[in-house]
Amino acid sequence: MASLQSLRGMVDLLPEHTPLWQRVESTARGHFRRAAIQEIRTPLLEVTELFARGIGEATDVVGKEMYTFLDRGERSCTLRPEGTASVVRAVIQHGLLSQGPQRLWYGGPMFRYERPQAGRQRQFHQIGLELLGFADARSDVEAIVIAWDLLADLGVGGLALELNSLGSADDRARYREQLVAWLEVHRHQLDADSQARIHANPLRVLDSKHPDTQVLLAGAPALADALSEESQERFAQVQAGLDALEIPFVLNPRLVRGLDYYSHTAFEITSSQLGAQATVCGGGRYDGLVQQLGGPATPAVGWALGMERLVLLLSQGAAVPAQPLDLYVVSRGAAAEALALPAARLCRRAGLAVECDASGAAFGKQFKRADRSGARFAAVIGDAEAAEQVVVLKDLRSDRPEQRLPLAELVGALRAGLEAPPRA
RNA sequence: GCGGGCGUCGCCAAGUGGUUAAGGCAGCGGCUUGUGGCGCCGCUAUUCGGGGGUUCGAAUCCCCUCGCUCGCCCCA
Incomplete structure (x- = not known):
């Protein structure tokens, strides 16, 4: 084909589709405004090290999905693959936390070098929420209810909230030891992907979709059993908070999420109508990240919502008419x-x-x-x-x-x- | 990175070896040089994603390549 085309996985949003996007964006803005959450905008390009340190070297995102290149100053730069690391960087850089806790949202394009498929592009768009400086379980609940109500307001049906607790950093470290030991014993029965992850990212083995591995995993030590009493109490508070708001959820002990920075609450909002990429919104608590990136020890929760997937769900309903001309x-x-x-x-x-x-x-x-x-x-x-x-x-x-x-x-x-x- | 499916005009689409590549929608022009919605007429692919090969002859068969798409993986 002689004519120029957009890069693979980078799609144009044509005029017939922008009204729906605008509706989603303005609805989200309204929800954030009423929840006293302020917008933050950060650069699309960051120093590679930010993501390597923030998201985790062993993750797939950092290991094989980043758009990384050297700029003219020989500096390794990366197109942001997600929003949280950048927001945390900005918050630290400008000393925002010295003014108190921060309630922030962001939106815009993210970049991951993956094979495109339904609900997955190389340039995709997220809207995200970050509550920094809040330790209480109630802030986990608030983060979730904002996402839930936003999706409900947009008229998305058939959603399920999946919930898990990864425990504190200590809990995870302890559990990780138990799990690795167990996995070593059963190494020969695991699928190849899982074997490779035993040391690199053992918790992810729990989420393996390999049927034989899943059967085997029934006998593995459970993360829930490794949680300290405090962590269990905390998780119970989150569940009670969701109950009080009448937000239905299902516990999913295999929900571990792919980014290293999560601790305690992890959740996903999924739709059965999306095909293989079912997660519309995913997030959780990341109490260690701010300190890990050089800031003050700061508890935090957040989530990110995939715009393309959301719009996919919405466009199965009624179309949004363009504004009529007078x-x-x-x-x-x-x-x-x-x-x-x-x-x-x-x-x-x-x-x-x-x-x-x-x-x-x-x-x-x-x-x-x-x-x-x-x-x-x-x-x-x-x-x-x-x-x-x-x-x-x-x-x-x-x-x-x-x-x-x-x-x-x-x-x-x-x-x-x-x-x-x-x-x- | 690995599998499966597909690629004919802006969109939908017929055509599966015989030479002029149907049709519909949209677009443009006309009937109608100051009044639209209907109707009628006409125009719009020397070419079938690209390259190579087989053949007297290919959109139709083979190879390579690019792209799209679904799934694996992973994630929003």
Whole structure:
């Protein structure tokens, strides 16, 4: 193919689809505003080390999915594969935590070099929430309820909240030892992927989809049993909080999540309608990350929501209509054409949505386009009108007669006209 | 990185070895040089993702390649 194409896994969002995205974005903004959460925007490009240290060297994301390159200063740079590390970096860099806990959200493109499939692109978009400086189980619940209510408000049905606790760092370390020891004993019965992960990332073995491995795992030491009393109490509080808000959830002891920084609460919101990539929103607590990246010891919870997957679910329902046009300006002849844009501008300044036909085509053509544009009204300007500085206002959606009026009266007439019902 | 499916006009799509590559939608032009929605007429792929091969002859068969897609893996 001779013509240029977008890079694999990097998709264009065409005008017919942007209204739905805009609806999601503005709905999310509303939820964040009402929950006193402020927006933060960070660069798309960061020093590679941030992600290597933050997300974990052993993770798939860091190990094989990052867009990494040397810039002209020979510095290793990486297109962000997720949002949390950048937000934490920014919060540390600007000393935001010295002003107290931070309630933040972010949105935008993320990049992961993976094979594209349904619900998975190389450039994809997330909206994320981070609550930094909050240790209490209630903040876990609040983070979850914000995501839950946002999805409900958007009208996404058929969602399931899956919940697990990974325990404290100590719990995990202790459990990790037990698990590795057990896995070593059963090494020969594991699938190849799981064998490779015994030391690199043993908890991920729990989440293996290999059927034989899953059967075997029934006899493995359980993470839940390794939790300290405090961790168990904490997890119970999260569950009680969700119960109190009547948010249904299912416990999933195999939910471990792929990023190293999680501790205690881990959760995913999934849909059965998404195919293989079922997770719409995933998150959890990451009490160690801020300190690990050089900041003050700071407890935190957060989540990220996949826009493409969400939109996929939404677009199975009713389409969002584009905003209708109020007026379409039709003009022909030099004097008339000179008047068209000023007339359109006048109406736009009054808040009306106006398209101005600049083709100079025959009136018939312009009316055809006016009709197809969906505009309620057409303003017609020919040489006769131009000479008198008037326009003809025609209701395209009713049988009411045309009005001939001076430019100064156009906006008023339009506003009055828009009140009247269109043809059924 | 590994499997499976697919690739004919902007979109949908017929055609499966015989030479002029159906049709529909959209678009453009006309009937209709100041009034749209309907209708009618016309135009829009020397070419079938790209390259190579087989053949007298290929969109149709073979090879390579690119892309899309679904799944594995992983994750949002």
